[in-house]
Amino acid sequence: MTIMNTNYTRLMLVPVALAALASCASAPPPCASPETRNLDAAVGQVKTSLSAGCAAHFDRFYDDLLGIAEGDPKPENKRLFSEFLVWSADEGLLSQRQARDYYNRYFNVKFMSLAGDYNNCSHTCPRRDRVMRDMERELGDKERGLVRISLDNDGYYRADRLYQEMELVLEATCTACEAAR
Amino acid sequence: MHPYRARPSARLAAGPRLALEILPWFGLSLLLALLAGRQAEANTPTIRLFPTTVVEDLRQTSNVAREMESGLQEVIGRLDQQQQLYLESKCEGAENDPGCQRLSRQLGATYLEMLGIMEERLPDMEHTVNNTRLSLEKRLRGELGNKMTSWTLQETLLGGEKQEASPAGPSLRGRSGMRLSERFRQYYQLVASSSSRSDQSLAVLASDIYLDMEETSELIARTREEIARATLIEQLNQSFGTITPEMMEVVGGVKSILFGDEAGQMQIAGPPPGTFEEEYRSPLEQ
Numbered sequence: 001m002t003i004m005n006t007n008y009t010r011l012m013l014v015p016v017a018l019a020a021l022a023s024c025a026s027a028p029p030p031c032a033s034p035e036t037r038n039l040d041a042a043v044g045q046v047k048t049s050l051s052a053g054c055a056a057h058f059d060r061f062y063d064d065l066l067g068i069a070e071g072d073p074k075p076e077n078k079r080l081f082s083e084f085l086v087w088s089a090d091e092g093l094l095s096q097r098q099a100r101d102y103y104n105r106y107f108n109v110k111f112m113s114l115a116g117d118y119n120n121c122s123h124t125c126p127r128r129d130r131v132m133r134d135m136e137r138e139l140g141d142k143e144r145g146l147v148r149i150s151l152d153n154d155g156y157y158r159a160d161r162l163y164q165e166m167e168l169v170l171e172a173t174c175t176a177c178e179a180a181r
Numbered sequence: 182m183h184p185y186r187a188r189p190s191a192r193l194a195a196g197p198r199l200a201l202e203i204l205p206w207f208g209l210s211l212l213l214a215l216l217a218g219r220q221a222e223a224n225t226p227t228i229r230l231f232p233t234t235v236v237e238d239l240r241q242t243s244n245v246a247r248e249m250e251s252g253l254q255e256v257i258g259r260l261d262q263q264q265q266l267y268l269e270s271k272c273e274g275a276e277n278d279p280g281c282q283r284l285s286r287q288l289g290a291t292y293l294e295m296l297g298i299m300e301e302r303l304p305d306m307e308h309t310v311n312n313t314r315l316s317l318e319k320r321l322r323g324e325l326g327n328k329m330t331s332w333t334l335q336e337t338l339l340g341g342e343k344q345e346a347s348p349a350g351p352s353l354r355g356r357s358g359m360r361l362s363e364r365f366r367q368y369y370q371l372v373a374s375s376s377s378r379s380d381q382s383l384a385v386l387a388s389d390i391y392l393d394m395e396e397t398s399e400l401i402a403r404t405r406e407e408i409a410r411a412t413l414i415e416q417l418n419q420s421f422g423t424i425t426p427e428m429m430e431v432v433g434g435v436k437s438i439l440f441g442d443e444a445g446q447m448q449i450a451g452p453p454p455g456t457f458e459e460e461y462r463s464p465l466e467q
Contacts, residue, residue: 114332116332124334169338171388173322175391176318
């Protein structure tokens with residue numbers, strides 16, 4: 001009798017487990033990365049996720065979109081990213097400053113790592129090595145955004161030249177600042 | 182040291198090598214003339230890196246350098262001829278031959294003459310180089326160090342240029358190991374193009390010259406220390422009639438600097454050829 005009851009219980013559990021598995025397969029996990037390789041569609045999916053409470057995953061989504069855009073590089077991609085970031089700021093997911101940082105770090109010649117309100121002798125020179133390291137990292141992001149996503153080689157070369165000129169000018173300026181101490 | 186500023190002359194002997202490294206300043210007159218003209222025609226620059234005092238200091242340095250250059254060129258010419266004669270006479274390996282010993286001593290005497298010219302002219306050179314360095318130092322500190330933030334400096338370097346394509350060609354000028362004519366051709370390009378693009382190239386040029394002056398200043402000081410030692414060694418060599426590998430290298434180094442060394446030329450990557458269409462400008466762009 002006991003054995004029969006046990007078998008019966010097991011038989012009843014199988015459909016329940018199958019139903020549970022099926023429901024897992026049909027509902028995507030929350031805040032999932034976009035599945036499409038089409039940037040337009042991916043931006044739509046990300047917007048939906050962000051609106052549905054996944055704002056904390058913004059960095060990951062942005063990186064996902066960059067990766068998708070690398071698969072189909074073209075100059076118009078810049079506009080898609082700009083519009084996505086403007087939307088994010090309008091929705092209150094990002095501040096205006098964050099939106100500018102996200103955009104310019106990847107798609108503009110200017111280096112966001114050079115933002116600062118104090119003069120070079122007092123502020124930049126004492127941390128010149130760190131500034132140059134940050135610029136180097138940002139140059140890598142610009143290569144991704146300008147060359148591999150937007151096909152803007154010219155923009156990337158300008159950024160690269162700016163990096164080198166900045167290195168030279170900062171070396172001279174900081175030597176001159178240091179000589180006064 | 183900046184990557185574009187590496188000097189390939191490590192093969193030269195220490196003392197004389199240092200002296201040779203200051204030779205690239207000998208052609209500064211061309212740059213000065215261009216700068217002077219450039220200053221005169223410029224539209225009220227927002228940063229003043231080359232006021233007349235700095236230009237005057239540069240001119241003075243150039244004059245002293247030119248005097249040294251002209252003195253050395255004649256000696257170098259003679260060294261070249263003597264070395265050629267030594268080689269053609271197959272004196273290598275025949276050092277005990279009386280004729281070869283005579284040639285070797287003549288070569289050594291000319292080498293000593295070169296060191297003597299350097300010894301005589303270097304104090305003046307040191308003085309004028311230091312004046313120029315200090316003038317530029319003050320300007321860089323004031324205009325770029327104290328008046329600017331890293332952001333405004335970046336904007337100055339970009340020169341307000343928006344998205345127009347920059348002309349093909351070098352923007353950073355390597356100085357070292359480059360033949361003089363090429364080096365000043367590149368300086369010329371920078372100065373000439375900066376007349377239409379205002380401050381950004383001048384900031385780079387001022388930095389470039391200042392760092393060169395800084396190095397030159399150190400090299401002159403070290404050279405002055407070393408020259409007495411080099412002279413003594415050569416005087417000893419004269420007694421034995423030996424041509425040292427150091428001497429040969431020095432002569433080769435002098436020739437490569439004054440008359441050109443193609444291998445030392447720096448190539449700067451330019452933008453790839455292509456069309457420059459109206460680019461997208463994001464409202465987020467800074």
